[in-house]
Amino acid sequence: MATTAHSTTTEVFSYKGVDKKGNKVTGEVVSPSSSLAKAQLLKQGVRTNSVRRKSKPMFGGGGKPIKPMDIALFTRQMATMMKAGVPLVQSFEIVAGGSENKNLAKLIRGIKDDVAAGGGFAASLRKQPKYFDELFCNLVESGEQSGALETMLDRIAIYKEKTEQLKAKIKKAMTYPIAVVIVALVVTGILLVKVVPQFAETFSSFGAELPAFTLFVLHLSEAAQAYWHIIGAALIASVFFLGKLKQKSQTFRNFIDRLMLKIPVVGGIVYQSIIARFARTLSTTFAAGVPLIDALQSVAGATGNSLYEAAVLRIKDEVSTGTQLNAAITNTHLFPAMLVQMTTIGEESGALDEMLDKVASYYEEAVDNLVDSLTSLLEPIIMSVLGVLVGGLMIAMYLPIFQIGQVV
Secondary structure, three states: OHHHHHHOOOEEEEEEEEOOOOOEEEEEEEEOOHHHHHHHHHHOOOEEEEEEEOOOOHHHOOOOOOOHHHHHHHHHHHHHHHHOOOOHHHHHHHHHHOOOOHHHHHHHHHHHHHHHOOOOHHHHHHOOOOOOOHHHHHHHHHHHHHOOHHHHHHHHHHHHHHHHHHHHHHHHHHHHHHHHHHHHHHHHHHHHHHHHHHHHHHHOOOOOOOOHHHHHHHHHHHHHHHHHHHHHHHHHHHHHHHHHHHHHOHHHHHHHHHHHHHOOOHHHHHHHHHHHHHHHHHHHHHHOOOOHHHHHHHHHHHOOOHHHHHHHHHHHHHHHOOOOHHHHHHHHOOOOHHHHHHHHHHHHHOOHHHHHHHHHHHHHHHHHHHHHHHHHHHHHHHHHHHHHHHHHHHHHHHHHHHHHHHHO
């Protein structure tokens, strides 16, 4: 059943028809085909006169893309609605109506139509694997089966919010230096291609030997002018190739993941974020009543690092043979002593989810502090690098002028 759900491709259909009271109704429905859309609407009491596939806008003008933070907000709003006693189908309509993102509203209404037609909430979500991963669907299914869907949605909302906040912090730590390096390269390239040649024309009339540093910069400028398009294409191709290689090669992915952990300062942020994700995901799944073995399977994919993913799968295998969780974690030699100790306390006291939640909060705060420290540390370094690049080029260009001034 899961395979069919994952392979289902849905489209948007516009319909006109008559409801049970004889009133004319129009709207949109998400369905794999027009015949299924008609059947879906009939179950809802709508007799259709016409069902047409909605044409897609040219040039991709379909509104903003749906981001993970949008899914977190949708989950939070659904949890709030259901806690207030609003029925599930009506909650979908209210949340969709209040969404500024048209694509998200369309997605929510598609799920609503599916649920209204008799499908389960988790089953409907599984038809949208692009937006709802297996962990999300499993937690919703657990909430449906236990009759505590609103509580489960609240836990999922907290989990998604914390996870996305953590990702945002990591992105902030990585984006700032990368952006500045790109700007530095662009500025240097413009100076070499546009500014340095102007000085070169002036130097050609001097008739004197130029300093070695100036000659080096002039040769660099000539190379940049002659091969700038090849250099640019090579850089873009390299980024594209490395991205594809990371997607397809597990060996290369392992190498990058290990390398990220060894980079000074950045490695510490990556490491602590992995521990935070591990603790947060395991806490959420365990609190939801998911068996520990199944929870560890979900946690493995949530770590975001192939080295730790393999380690969690080893933990799962050991736990399945009767080893205690804290002992299995210790055997990997990859997790901090604090996590092991808190896990031990949690297992002994029967409050594993609470202990792991505390660990997650601690490491999330640690990541926050490290990101702030990194930003403060990088600012003067980046300014120094920019100063050396631009200042070095300017010094190289003015050295011959200073030498002529001394001779005169």
